[in-house]
Amino acid sequence: MAKAAEQRQADRSVRPTRTSVFTSVFAKSVFTGIGDDCAVLRLRPGQESLVTTDFSLEGIHFRRDWHPPESVGHRCLTRGLSDIAAMGGEPVAAFLSLALPRDLPQSWVGRFARGLINLAEKFGVTLAGGDTAESPGGILADIVVMGTAPKGKSVLRSGARPGDRIFVSGELGGSAAAVAEMRSDLKNENKNKNKKLNPRDYRRHFYPEPRIELGRVLREKGLASAMIDTSDGLSTDLAHLCEESGVGAELDAALIPRARVGKLSKKVDLDLALHGGEDYELLFTVRAGKRIPAQIAGVALTEVGHITRGPKIFLWIPRNMVHELKPRGWQHFQR
Amino acid sequence: MAKAAEQRQADRSVRPTRTSVFTSVFAKSVFTGIGDDCAVLRLRPGQESLVTTDFSLEGIHFRRDWHPPESVGHRCLTRGLSDIAAMGGEPVAAFLSLALPRDLPQSWVGRFARGLINLAEKFGVTLAGGDTAESPGGILADIVVMGTAPKGKSVLRSGARPGDRIFVSGELGGSAAAVAEMRSDLKNENKNKNKKLNPRDYRRHFYPEPRIELGRVLREKGLASAMIDTSDGLSTDLAHLCEESGVGAELDAALIPRARVGKLSKKVDLDLALHGGEDYELLFTVRAGKRIPAQIAGVALTEVGHITRGPKIFLWIPRNMVHELKPRGWQHFQR
Numbered sequence: 001m002a003k004a005a006e007q008r009q010a011d012r013s014v015r016p017t018r019t020s021v022f023t024s025v026f027a028k029s030v031f032t033g034i035g036d037d038c039a040v041l042r043l044r045p046g047q048e049s050l051v052t053t054d055f056s057l058e059g060i061h062f063r064r065d066w067h068p069p070e071s072v073g074h075r076c077l078t079r080g081l082s083d084i085a086a087m088g089g090e091p092v093a094a095f096l097s098l099a100l101p102r103d104l105p106q107s108w109v110g111r112f113a114r115g116l117i118n119l120a121e122k123f124g125v126t127l128a129g130g131d132t133a134e135s136p137g138g139i140l141a142d143i144v145v146m147g148t149a150p151k152g153k154s155v156l157r158s159g160a161r162p163g164d165r166i167f168v169s170g171e172l173g174g175s176a177a178a179v180a181e182m183r184s185d186l187k188n189e190n191k192n193k194n195k196k197l198n199p200r201d202y203r204r205h206f207y208p209e210p211r212i213e214l215g216r217v218l219r220e221k222g223l224a225s226a227m228i229d230t231s232d233g234l235s236t237d238l239a240h241l242c243e244e245s246g247v248g249a250e251l252d253a254a255l256i257p258r259a260r261v262g263k264l265s266k267k268v269d270l271d272l273a274l275h276g277g278e279d280y281e282l283l284f285t286v287r288a289g290k291r292i293p294a295q296i297a298g299v300a301l302t303e304v305g306h307i308t309r310g311p312k313i314f315l316w317i318p319r320n321m322v323h324e325l326k327p328r329g330w331q332h333f334q335r
Numbered sequence: 336m337a338k339a340a341e342q343r344q345a346d347r348s349v350r351p352t353r354t355s356v357f358t359s360v361f362a363k364s365v366f367t368g369i370g371d372d373c374a375v376l377r378l379r380p381g382q383e384s385l386v387t388t389d390f391s392l393e394g395i396h397f398r399r400d401w402h403p404p405e406s407v408g409h410r411c412l413t414r415g416l417s418d419i420a421a422m423g424g425e426p427v428a429a430f431l432s433l434a435l436p437r438d439l440p441q442s443w444v445g446r447f448a449r450g451l452i453n454l455a456e457k458f459g460v461t462l463a464g465g466d467t468a469e470s471p472g473g474i475l476a477d478i479v480v481m482g483t484a485p486k487g488k489s490v491l492r493s494g495a496r497p498g499d500r501i502f503v504s505g506e507l508g509g510s511a512a513a514v515a516e517m518r519s520d521l522k523n524e525n526k527n528k529n530k531k532l533n534p535r536d537y538r539r540h541f542y543p544e545p546r547i548e549l550g551r552v553l554r555e556k557g558l559a560s561a562m563i564d565t566s567d568g569l570s571t572d573l574a575h576l577c578e579e580s581g582v583g584a585e586l587d588a589a590l591i592p593r594a595r596v597g598k599l600s601k602k603v604d605l606d607l608a609l610h611g612g613e614d615y616e617l618l619f620t621v622r623a624g625k626r627i628p629a630q631i632a633g634v635a636l637t638e639v640g641h642i643t644r645g646p647k648i649f650l651w652i653p654r655n656m657v658h659e660l661k662p663r664g665w666q667h668f669q670r
Contacts, residue, residue, distance in 0.1 A: 039386045040422070042383045050373035053464065131477070227372075
């Protein structure tokens with residue numbers, strides 16, 4: 001838990017760190033939050049705990065010149081919430097470790113906190129603790145999210161069997177398209193233009209929606225045999241799921257739902273939909289006999305292929321040969 | 336949970352990050368660990384969960400030229416375990432988020448992991464997950480430790496009442512004495528001497544022992560009315576405890592157990608014992624009637640003062656006036 005001396009260190013330059021970040025209303029499962037050595041959580045009986053931790057590091061996961069502070073806070077918590085969604089769990093509490101450079105403007109921290117807390121409140125998540133420190137360089141955040149699911153009901157990556165159908169929620173490649181756009185601006189060195197993307201045209205990148213409700217319904221109705229979130233990109237996340245399940249897969253390129261982005265709502269290239277990460281959609285498998293509605297909780301569901309004995313993953317492309325699909329995961333923002 | 340792309344990024348320079356760090360044996364309360372979106376933990380019924388998170392950042396909490404990698408790993412986990420001890424809890428699982436610079440030698444990571452895992456095994460703690468990433472600068476670790484205590488039995492900071500006696504475990508100031516020594520070497524610019532401290536002469540700094548067993552016994556026997564660990568230093572941690580309990584305190588300087596350090600086992604100055612942090616001893620209060628043995632679980636216990644109506648904290652110094660004691664917490668390693 002945060003120590004007072006670090007707190008003071010952080011306070012020296014950026015005032016409202018711990019206090020303003022951690023003023024969320026306590027949920028009833030969080031018995032003691034900030035102000036003791038540990039947070040104390042009391043779960044309902046019959047539940048298992050889900051725990052996930054994710055870094056958000058400046059220069060690796062976000063850039064101050066690309067991302068508004070609210071977006072950084074929102075995306076930071078989304079990373080954790082999306083992992084809870086991928087288990088079919090319900091989020092309970094979050095813990096934020098935040099290290100800040102001495103010269104960071106106070107307003108940045110306030111806006112970051114707002115982005116994070118808005119999302120936390122939307123999903124009834126209590127900010128129950130964390131740590132603060134001075135950063136040796138750049139803004140460093142690590143988010144821990146705890147959730148619950150009924151004992152034995154969490155949807156694992158390892159449940160897929162040959163013959164299962166593969167579904168994906170929403171659309172893919174939208175987040176990576178924003179990164180591609182910002183990167184190409186860098187290359188052109190249009191520094192005078194300073195063409196910042198409008199977050200409204202690229203919501204899936206700047207304000208991704210964790211699929212908590214969808215994951216919960218899939219778990220409750222016993223529809224998903226295996227599940228993962230598309231944080232690394234379809235090719236990589238499907239490879240994870242197949243590896244944990246000991247199976248392979250075939251995907252149909254024509255079926256993959258490609259995101260529409262930008263002012264002109266242009267469909268992204270297949271490559272971005274296949275390999276671009278950070279869409280935070282759910283990728284799940286379904287036993288042969290089960291019916292899946294066209295959408296759940298307002299999110300479209302698309303069948304994109306099926307599970308094979310494996311171990312390889314193949315991609316069918318129309319008017320083309322079948323390819324082996326290699327995971328070409330997400331590289332974040334290489335400097 | 337760690338994403339494969341980051342994993343690959345980290346792998347590029349320092350091979351055995353996630354795999355070698357996370358190969359601890361799974362405890363029975365950790366149902367699913369590495370390899371899914373979340374870790375799944377199943378606690379015994381009637382338990383409450385304790386959660387604590389702590390940064391260990393290069394240049395802030397440790398320095399590569401001062402601390403052997405094993406010590407960095409050991410101290411990283413100690414910070415979390417000590418918070419569990421201060422609740423009277425039993426540690427269950429740890430989650431390590433680790434960001435590494437591209438050029439970090441592989442051997443550093445292996446030795447860091449060894450230090451951390453040795454301590455984890457000693458206390459039966461499962462390394463159940465975490466995250467890995469490339470660091471934008473310096474080694475960045477964030478440790479999450481989860482523990483349990485019987486429902487309603489965790490020892491909080493807020494339970495102290497006027498008339499309670501104040502106890503501290505072990506000796507104080509030993510860790511800060513090592514830092515003072517290393518700092519004075521810096522000032523003298525004895526660069527040719529490169530006089531590294533021998534960790535054996537300063538064990539409380541390099542390999543502090545979290546007081547898990549002591550905390551558990553104090554909780555089980557109902558001896559401690561309030562408890563905190565001395566991570567920020569006696570003056571600051573007592574101020575935390577008093578603030579949460581709404582009380583004040585009087586300390587007797589002559590009673591404070593001052594650590595013996597260095598080759599000559601010299602007693603540290605009172606100032607270090609009062610204000611030096613990172614000793615990870617337990618500071619606790621005891622109702623007037625209760626008897627406290629001279630030691631518990633092999634750790635000496637010393638009565639150092641008593642709780643008053645407050646709110647101020649006073650220090651009695653022999654042959655001197657009584658002083659108000661202001662918290663002068665721990666500043667880590669200012670660069």
